[in-house]
Amino acid sequence: MRTKLSTGATEALAGIPDGATIMIGGFGRAGQPVELIDALIEQGATDLTIINNNAGNGETGLAALLAARRVSKIVCSFPRQSDSQVFNGLYAAGLIELELVPQGNLAERIRAAGAGIGGFFTPTGFGTQLAEGKETRKIDGRNYVLEYPLRSDFALISALHADPWGNLVYRETARNFGPIMAAAATTTIAQVDSVVELGALDPEFVVTPGIYVDRVVAVGERSWLRHGIFIGEQA
Amino acid sequence: MSLSREDLAAIVARDIREGSYVNLGIGIPTLVANYLPPGDAIILHTENGMLGMGPSPAEGQEDPDLMNAGKLPVTARPGASYFHHADSFAMMRGGHLDVCVLGAFQVSERGDLANWHSGAPGAIPAVGGAMDLAIGAKQVFVMMDLQDRDGRPKLVADCSYPLTGVACVDRVYTDRAVFDITLDGLVVRETFDTTHDELRELLALDLIGIL
CATH class of the missing domain: 3.40.1080.10 (Glutaconate Coenzyme A-transferase)
Structure with a gap:
């Protein structure tokens, strides 16, 4: 078995x-x-x-x-x-x-890795120290930060x-x-x-x-x- | 004369509509739970993975697997549900919660929030869910004293502390007044033994009259 x-x-x-x-x-x-x-x-x-x-x-x-x-x-x-x-x-x-x-980004980065996602745009952290140097994008009027899987x-x-x-x-x-x-x-x-x-x-x-x-x-x-x-x- | 934190918690609770899903941040916001209507009118979310959070257990009944985001023992109400961290934060980020109540070091007149880091040299940074909570509900309420210990206003033109979120706060409950942050500016919604002139002098911000 x-x-x-x-x-x-x-x-x-x-x-x-x-x-x-x-x-x-x-x-x-x-x-x-x-x-x-x-x-x-x-x-x-x-x-x-x-x-x-x-x-x-x-x-x-x-x-x-x-x-x-x-x-x-x-x-x-x-x-x-x-x-x-x-x-x-x-x-x-x-x-x-x-x-x-950030806790939710940590969870989502882990989830993304398990789900085969290459990266994702999240509103969490935009405009803060923890997003410095990261790629950002405005989508439908809202600002997002690119995060990678972990x-x-x-x-x-x-x-x-x-x-x-x-x-x-x-x-x-x-x-x-x-x-x-x-x-x-x-x-x-x-x-x-x-x-x-x-x-x-x-x-x-x-x-x-x-x-x-x-x-x-x-x-x-x-x-x-x-x-x-x-x-x-x-x- | 200004409001006590307990009195302010009762006022925040008064403004939360029945049927709401609510996350109460660590610290002063947890006091709001004491003033919510009894029964199941309000469902509490805790970001470590539960909806339907109940009050602290009786002494001796603590269950180490059942805790809130402050890592304190809680109970589960009938109808509660558990979920993993990615679901819990998706629930917030996705705009499914109605209200989130947070503490703050500073809030700017445009609704920028600073509540995670003192910025002091050598301080160990710790963010937890602060940046997720800041953008994690249809309405984000802040509860704070209007002035810091040195008398400086905490509602400011621009935050001097590191930001937690940009233009994310909808309403600020303080011991002297309640403010709505709107596209037109800062609206004084309610005052507590404080005149508008006193608020203007203290804050040096443009204030719009009572809504």
Whole structure:
């Protein structure tokens, strides 16, 4: 039977080289594939370019990957938060490169990559610092900025359930970047709370079809979900 | 005498029509939620991926997978829906939301918005969804004090802070007055214990009388 199931996170991450570009799902902690990130730190790949909405919270997950000095560049919309001390320190010391992208443009650039779109004109950011030097065009009286797709070698995402074909369903607002990153990466690795039997997911409710998913690893209930992760901050 | 933020939030809520889909930005705009009519007259959008956002959960009921754009725990109302980030921002960019309420450092008389970056040297820039929200609804409302801590007006001829969006704000709610930004100019819509002459002196902008 066709199966994308890995025996563990270590096997799921096999082959990620130094210098890889990796999308990591999640908005803050919701949907962040913490167990896969922990395994990536152990795996040792370095000089990575990371694409995420944020630049790590607290000391775990993405923040721990940064603290281990594995990341040379981050592409994100909202790096500075009350608990982004790891990123702040690296940035102040000039040890990490930052590409800042408005959140909706970040999402659409990722979507465009997965959908085979060569570029798109967006009104977001027109006339601001973040559009400086970019091509603009007036269409039907409205001003737009040309943005290009954002793709990656790997995506690490988190979902609730998968079946052996890699079909995914998510939980609540933890869905966030998962579906679009899955489509935009050459190799997509999904961690899930649990794997269900083929046929157990209602096809009407599959969110990410398995064609976008290459490897699946079950991590069980995410224990870190249960303790103090709520630190409010904008976007 | 000027309005408290709570009173101002109640006035913004009063002006949001029943049936609207609304995004309330982080900070002061979230106060508006406390004054919206009960029931399902208004459906709240949160850009991290939900329509039908409900209030904060009871203590101990927080669900880490269910949060708002400020990364604070929220609840889902009956009828809520979840969607991914590209859909969520398409919903905004595509003009499907009726109202978005934002805070601001400055708004220009033409409706330019500055609310994402202080521009201070060494500050780590962080934009999040600010530039998307600025152009992300049929009507964009700003809630802010009319003056900054040093007494300088925040409604200005030209923004000195880095822009978030160009000519994107429709209405500005402040503690002293409410302004509509129109093609004809800045219209004073409502005042709070403040005369038009006082506003003219403070702002040094051309003001058009009450709509």
